[in-house]
Amino acid sequence: MKARTHILHKVLEGCLQRQEASVLYPYLPKKHEYTVFIPLTQCQWEMYNHYMDNYAKTQKQKQILKDFHILQKIWSHPQVLHNFQMKARDKKDKIKAEKIEDDLAIADQEADIKPAETEVWWLQYLGEGSMLDSLDSSNKFVAVFRILHECVALGDKV
Numbered sequence: 001m002k003a004r005t006h007i008l009h010k011v012l013e014g015c016l017q018r019q020e021a022s023v024l025y026p027y028l029p030k031k032h033e034y035t036v037f038i039p040l041t042q043c044q045w046e047m048y049n050h051y052m053d054n055y056a057k058t059q060k061q062k063q064i065l066k067d068f069h070i071l072q073k074i075w076s077h078p079q080v081l082h083n084f085q086m087k088a089r090d091k092k093d094k095i096k097a098e099k100i101e102d103d104l105a106i107a108d109q110e111a112d113i114k115p116a117e118t119e120v121w122w123l124q125y126l127g128e129g130s131m132l133d134s135l136d137s138s139n140k141f142v143a144v145f146r147i148l149h150e151c152v153a154l155g156d157k158v
Contacts, residue, residue: 038139040075046125047074047081054121077138078126085120 009018040048048071056067073081131137135145151158 036143038143041137041139043078043125043131043137044074047078047122050121050125074122075138075140077141078122079132079137081122082120082132 051067051070051074055070056062070081073084126132126137135141148158
């Protein structure tokens with residue numbers, strides 16, 4: 001692989017000039033980074049507590065990464081969690097359909113079926129789904145859209 005990279009570099013030497021980033025630093029504006037604390041909304045807080053009480057603490061085997069990814073979806077926006085779970089459910093349905101086509105035993109199929117109520121436990125905190133499409137379900141999205149609105153008002157490229 002190293003030899004191929006060297007050959008490619010030789011071929012492109014006439015039209016491609018590789019430089020370090022330090023060459024550009026004098027011409028670029030100073031970079032500003034900010035860390036902002038954005039609190040959870042009431043529905044996000046309730047979903048977070050429900051997940052921690054009913055799923056994260058009660059599992060026999062702790063699954064830290066799985067819990068982190070689900071909580072990350074909750075604190076981003078409840079719609080993110082909903083979309084993720086619906087895609088996962090569709091994949092499971094597709095796999096089940098493939099199993100049926102492969103003539104697997106009925107007992108195996110019944111063992112894979114989980115109650116539907118556990119799939120959408122978060123809807124009770126979102127007005128039975130009416131708040132899923134609302135920006136007000138996540139302070140993070142409200143802040144991002146305010147920043148975008150201000151950037152557009154100032155004429156910045158977004």
